[in-house]
Amino acid sequence: MTVAVYLPLLLALPLALGARRIAARGTPGPAAWTLVTIAAVAALASTWSLTMLALTALDDLPPLAALDNHPTLELPEPVPGPVALIAGLLLVAGGVRLVIDARRRITTNRRLREVGDPDQELVIADWTTPMAVAVPGTAHTPGRLLVTTGILQLLSAPEREVVLAHERAHLAHRHHRLTATVAAAAAMNPLLIPVRRAVEFLVERWADEDAAADVGDRGLAATTVARAALASSGAGSGTVLGIDGGAAVQRVRALSQPTPAPMLRRLAAPILLGAAIVALAGAATEAFVDLAHAWL
Amino acid sequence: MTTKDSRRPPGGLEAAVMAVLWAADAPMTAAEVQQDLGGDLAYNTVQTILFRLHDKKAVERHRAGRRHAYWPAKDASAVAASQMQAALMDRPDRVAVLQLFAASLDDDDAALLRGLLADTGQRRGS
Numbered sequence: 462m463t464v465a466v467y468l469p470l471l472l473a474l475p476l477a478l479g480a481r482r483i484a485a486r487g488t489p490g491p492a493a494w495t496l497v498t499i500a501a502v503a504a505l506a507s508t509w510s511l512t513m514l515a516l517t518a519l520d521d522l523p524p525l526a527a528l529d530n531h532p533t534l535e536l537p538e539p540v541p542g543p544v545a546l547i548a549g550l551l552l553v554a555g556g557v558r559l560v561i562d563a564r565r566r567i568t569t570n571r572r573l574r575e576v577g578d579p580d581q582e583l584v585i586a587d588w589t590t591p592m593a594v595a596v597p598g599t600a601h602t603p604g605r606l607l608v609t610t611g612i613l614q615l616l617s618a619p620e621r622e623v624v625l626a627h628e629r630a631h632l633a634h635r636h637h638r639l640t641a642t643v644a645a646a647a648a649m650n651p652l653l654i655p656v657r658r659a660v661e662f663l664v665e666r667w668a669d670e671d672a673a674a675d676v677g678d679r680g681l682a683a684t685t686v687a688r689a690a691l692a693s694s695g696a697g698s699g700t701v702l703g704i705d706g707g708a709a710v711q712r713v714r715a716l717s718q719p720t721p722a723p724m725l726r727r728l729a730a731p732i733l734l735g736a737a738i739v740a741l742a743g744a745a746t747e748a749f750v751d752l753a754h755a756w757l
Numbered sequence: 758m759t760t761k762d763s764r765r766p767p768g769g770l771e772a773a774v775m776a777v778l779w780a781a782d783a784p785m786t787a788a789e790v791q792q793d794l795g796g797d798l799a800y801n802t803v804q805t806i807l808f809r810l811h812d813k814k815a816v817e818r819h820r821a822g823r824r825h826a827y828w829p830a831k832d833a834s835a836v837a838a839s840q841m842q843a844a845l846m847d848r849p850d851r852v853a854v855l856q857l858f859a860a861s862l863d864d865d866d867a868a869l870l871r872g873l874l875a876d877t878g879q880r881r882g883s
Contacts (some may be wrong), residue, residue, distance in 0.1 A: 569851040573855075576841070576844065582771075585834045613784075619797055623865070624858055629769075689858055690859040691874075693862070709866060713870060
């Protein structure tokens with residue numbers, strides 16, 4: 462096998478290193494789409510590389526060895542046995558993480574869809590913890606907003622409009638699909654975890670920008686995010702764990718500045734990287750097919 | 758219809774009215790709801806929404822002089838709260854998959870945010 466089979470495993474790294482910088486500036490929507498797409502390509506390519514490496518272990522199995530047409534042929538750059546074994550283990554671990562993450566997402570959304578009257582676009586839960594959540598719909602049901610009385614009582618009427626517009630933006634742009642896709646990519650290839658975080662941040666920024674445009678007041682959107690974040694942190698962290706708090710500061714800063722320029726040129730590097738990954742995966746596949754021919 | 762109304766999805770007005778009623782600590786008349794919504798809705802529109810919400814048993818009302826005062830029906834929201842808590846509280850890992858409006862902060866971030874809020878407040882005030 463050539464070096465091309467190993468490279469897709471590592472090319473997630475430059476994407477992971479650049480993701481934060483890409484997320485920090487410019488219009489969030491195109492950046493989110495680009496990062497999710499390239500992360501998916503990188504995860505598929507690295508999974509395929511691991512699969513090919515693991516499959517080379519089959520060469521040692523007696524039934525396949527018996528099929529070997531060219532027993533005297535020296536295999537071109539054969540993959541060492543331990544490498545194939547490690548590749549197989551990494552594949553299994555990735556698959557397990559993928560299943561765990563997907564199940565958690567499906568269960569959480571299903572249980573939240575069951576909350577309250579299914580005909581209401583907005584479900585209000587009488588709960589002092591300030592929370593607002595967008596619950597994605599299914600093929601048959603529209604998405605819904607779930608807010609607590611805690612956040613309604615915390616904010617003024619215009620600020621409540623910001624929160625509702627923000628959550629509606631999540632539903633309208635189907636942000637849950639982007640976050641689920643990039644989470645699946647990061648499950649298969651943990652080098653992509655920083656990309657997952659960047660996308661989670663970008664969809665919040667995207668919804669913030671939509672909400673600010675909706676209410677026509679960036680300053681109002683900024684104070685709403687700041688006040689909601691401060692209240693959430695004071696309310697016992699048991700309910701709002703798991704997400705990087707620094708993101709709130711960055712969101713407020715971005716909203717305190719004018720609407721960002723598109724800055725689409727910052728997306729050229731990840732797109733080129735995606736093309737390189739596809740080319741390498743193609744080259745590795747070709748080498749793998751040659752190898753398989755040599756065996757059989 | 759102003760553009761501000763038309764961007765709301767169907768049911769969005771009901772949602773906004775419910776939010777106003779929940780945010781208040783006392784029953785409100787249609788006029789008070791209209792005022793709290795920022796005055797971009799006609800009085801009759803607000804009243805129609807309140808009637809509809811009352812039909813759906815989402816709000817309760819009593820007569821206050823010549824008008825009705827409305828407050829949110831607590832039962833549905835109490836049920837919703839217990840369902841939501843059951844879905845999330847015992848499993849913090851589930852919260853991590855949600856698109857929450859705001860996440861928890863550490864102390865430094867909270868201080869930064871208070872600073873940013875004070876800045877914006879000054880700018881908006883001046």
